[in-house]
Amino acid sequence: MRRALRHHSLGLFFGALFLLSLAGQAFAGWHASNAEQAADGLGTLSFGRYLVSSDFAVDITENWQSEYLQFLLFITATVWLLQRGSPESKELDKAGLESDEDQKVGKYADERSPRWAAVGGIRTTVFSWSLALVMGTIFLVSWLAQSIAGQVAFNEARLGRRQDPLTWTEYVANADFWSRTLQNWQSEFLAVGSMAVLAIYLRQRGSPESKPVGEAHDATGVEG
Structure with a gap:
């Protein structure tokens, strides 16, 4: 245990x-x-x-969607984009999807590889993108839930002021929805970008998110 x-x-x-x-x-x-x-x-x-109120639902989902968007973009952007000296980046000569041999796909899979990595075809393709697909799905579902809960909460406030309620499409085009959305997005993007850049020069001994303490600042894709 x-x-x-x-x-x-x-x-x-x-x-x-x-x-x-x-x-x-x-x-x-x-x-x-x-x-x-x-x-x-x-x-x-x-x-x-x-x-079970719309106020609680919108507060929860507006945070969830931004977190999963952050991870979705970071997972996919780091396939091709590099940051010299950052442990959050791949090595500078490995941009892209990499070879089947590097990824242990198909005939290059070993006895410990997941079955879908070895079978080839559509199953291997789906498995190769499964992390981004799941993160993207959670993001879209959370964002949809945020828009629906936000619409209900926003219309409750409008009715209290004796104003006509908005349809879902009207609310999604409304400043309230985008204010809630973008205030979360900007903080997530700032945090991820800061982590990628600060880890070039700063260290945390023993953490895989940091380079080894004595590693050179320009060492890229090296984890401690």
């Missing part, structure tokens, strides 16, 4: 942080929402009602 926990400690650690953060967000958001309701002279929501 201890060995299994150690071997999966990274995933368990972030899984626990996710659940704790989600619970904290739900609790804090519930109190904030009820404070706004009280200020407007409206009734308060139970915790259960808040969890």
